[in-house]
Amino acid sequence: MNAAAGATLTAASLPDGGAHALAAPSGVASAQTPKSITIDAYCTVGIDREYNLTEAQLVTAMDKAGVDRAVIAPPDRFLAVYNREGNESVRKAALAYKTRLLPSCSVNPWYGKPAIEELRRALGEGARMVILHPFIQGFLANDEIVFPVIEEAEKAKVPVYIHTGPPGNATPWKVVDLADQYPQVDFIMGHCGSTDLWADVIHAATAAPNVYCESSMARPFRFVGYMEAGSSKGIMGSYAPINELTFEWEQMRTFLPKETHADCLGNNFCALLRKRGPV
Amino acid sequence: MIHDCHTHWGMQWSDPKKWLAVLDKHGIDKAFLMGGANLYDSGLCQQDNDHLAQLTREYPDRFLPLGTAWPQHEKRGVAEAARCLEKLRMKGLKFHPYIQGFSTAGVYLREMCGLAGELKAPVFFHDGTPTYSLPEQIGGLARKFPKTRFVLGHCGLIWEWRSALQAMRLPNVWGVLCGPHMRAIEIFCERLDPDRLLWGSDFGWGLADQIEYRYNVMLRSKIPDKLKERILSVNPVRLLQYT
Numbered sequence: 001m002n003a004a005a006g007a008t009l010t011a012a013s014l015p016d017g018g019a020h021a022l023a024a025p026s027g028v029a030s031a032q033t034p035k036s037i038t039i040d041a042y043c044t045v046g047i048d049r050e051y052n053l054t055e056a057q058l059v060t061a062m063d064k065a066g067v068d069r070a071v072i073a074p075p076d077r078f079l080a081v082y083n084r085e086g087n088e089s090v091r092k093a094a095l096a097y098k099t100r101l102l103p104s105c106s107v108n109p110w111y112g113k114p115a116i117e118e119l120r121r122a123l124g125e126g127a128r129m130v131i132l133h134p135f136i137q138g139f140l141a142n143d144e145i146v147f148p149v150i151e152e153a154e155k156a157k158v159p160v161y162i163h164t165g166p167p168g169n170a171t172p173w174k175v176v177d178l179a180d181q182y183p184q185v186d187f188i189m190g191h192c193g194s195t196d197l198w199a200d201v202i203h204a205a206t207a208a209p210n211v212y213c214e215s216s217m218a219r220p221f222r223f224v225g226y227m228e229a230g231s232s233k234g235i236m237g238s239y240a241p242i243n244e245l246t247f248e249w250e251q252m253r254t255f256l257p258k259e260t261h262a263d264c265l266g267n268n269f270c271a272l273l274r275k276r277g278p279v
Numbered sequence: 280m281i282h283d284c285h286t287h288w289g290m291q292w293s294d295p296k297k298w299l300a301v302l303d304k305h306g307i308d309k310a311f312l313m314g315g316a317n318l319y320d321s322g323l324c325q326q327d328n329d330h331l332a333q334l335t336r337e338y339p340d341r342f343l344p345l346g347t348a349w350p351q352h353e354k355r356g357v358a359e360a361a362r363c364l365e366k367l368r369m370k371g372l373k374f375h376p377y378i379q380g381f382s383t384a385g386v387y388l389r390e391m392c393g394l395a396g397e398l399k400a401p402v403f404f405h406d407g408t409p410t411y412s413l414p415e416q417i418g419g420l421a422r423k424f425p426k427t428r429f430v431l432g433h434c435g436l437i438w439e440w441r442s443a444l445q446a447m448r449l450p451n452v453w454g455v456l457c458g459p460h461m462r463a464i465e466i467f468c469e470r471l472d473p474d475r476l477l478w479g480s481d482f483g484w485g486l487a488d489q490i491e492y493r494y495n496v497m498l499r500s501k502i503p504d505k506l507k508e509r510i511l512s513v514n515p516v517r518l519l520q521y522t
Contacts, residue, residue: 224487247461247495
């Protein structure tokens, strides 16, 4: 096992030093009193092509929308290539707002061994989620090429976020294929296959206990229906800035039944993140 | 006068008053009305086309109907397209190759596209979905039929919007901003001919109020107010040339 990825991460090694750890959400074993948290599962920080958001602007939007935390990712270019630059940029942005932003990391599996080395490094530096974007990165989500990446995520106890949707590189059922083979890893079905793979979402999400449904691009009016798979599966993401964060949160709070707000708007995701350490 | 250029009379609906109440709630005046049953079931095509025409007779100030036909019906399909435009006086045609299950390369679809051009009726397409409904495939039709106006019903949806940007370089391709995210909508408005942009919600496909979300995405986008007005009110009229 790799030393960096395999070591149990202590609060002190996290970007915020554990200073702002919140209590575990409902259903998660903890000695602390359960308390709600709002977390945006996917925001992109950086300026490139359609992306135009700085970390300062993101935190301002979060304040306005009443969002406690956000996981941040780099623009698409840095998912496809220049992975290290992307991971470092996100890490530094999160450090600048260590009580609010959580860094993710990504590597393109086509880079092979160097990709795994970079992944171990980024996870060792405190990344809290692994992102895969099969459409942008150029592979099929259930291709063996991705297995070493998933294995590193498993060692580090971090969730794997997979962008899903047409043209078919990453469908809901491809995510289930991975989830079957890695039952200890939590898989987040980014965008719920939006748009045209929507019909698969509920069946796929219920087929694997370790698959969760992320809302961005799925649109609130449709995401509500996906919760037929169970509100314990729901994870709110805005995908700011290509969607407006405040608007997405406002709409989601309008469409989602109130009794599911705590789970879908933060607690479910928090439970996954806490497997690695405090949030 | 606000136009929603992408709505459906979905199979779940029975009461047009309830349907129109959702439009009223958001201040939408007119709706380009496409079918639901006629896109899913070739056997219901004529019946649903007739129903759309009937709804328009009942609410002539609210509905702008678009009929469909099935290229798989060959000559009979072409005749149904002609019936929609000439006898039922529908405003245009709508095709959903992904659901209807045909390729845009087929000879009878091409015949229908040529007919629509002769009758100066726009042809709407579902787009954004492989393998039959990609923006570039509709661009291919636009190249073949330069006198026909083609409308991308979704501007490429979420993952094909950059292809829609390219397809809309063709002067006879219009696009409905219905599906792409807010930043993509802003980029369409920055880069493309502002006279060929429309807005729509896809309301009616199911029972959910999709207008609430999609109209507000449009309104909150960083687009000059004058351009918003053009998209919502002026361009739909120009597309149909009904004033």
